[in-house]
Amino acid sequence: MPARPTRITNSIRALRFAHGEMTQAQLAELIGVTRQTIIAIEQSRYSPSLEVAFQIARVFQVPLDAVFQYPGGAAS
């Protein structure tokens, strides 16, 4: 298992399944990135830009913090 370079976690996989079992390829197509980028984001191997993060949240029609979470205290 590769190391996680980011502490940001996400619920993309769960959200995809909750939205008609959307595939990674379909989500990638909707936000204009490659399928490998979706895989990397889901596995916390890539922190997306704020713009991509908002695009993902918009696809699922949920607030940003329903997609991405940052564990620990506010300043940690």
Add this chain to the structure above:
Amino acid sequence: MTYEEKGTWVYLVACTAAYAVYLTIIIARLASTSAGDVSYVAVLLWTTAASILASVIGRTLVESARPSDSRRADVRDRDIYRLGEYASRWFVAAGAGAALIMAMARWDYFWIANVLYLGFVLWAVAGSVVRLVAYRRGV
């Protein structure tokens, strides 16, 4: 594997192979000729041109064998590209700095050209390796 990651692999192999061929030929010539008299310019130009051609052909062949979902670089590809450039740029600066010092010390053109070439090769190789690690382990 994305189109850009495959291209990075091809570029790394082409650059490394071309420089290995160049070194093999030049070292063989150095065995029988002094550095000042070694004919290196044509070999340097031909191996550089061959590496560019091999990158283009190799990328086409790899893409034919294993087509990518998309040939367009996305935001992650661009981030990883920048990371590779940032991490490897020091080799070009080091090569240029070394060449400057060697020119001021009146070294032979052969050594100056070769230290510059080495700087460019290390820049290409280090940049590619950093990018491939970033693709595999994350950024």
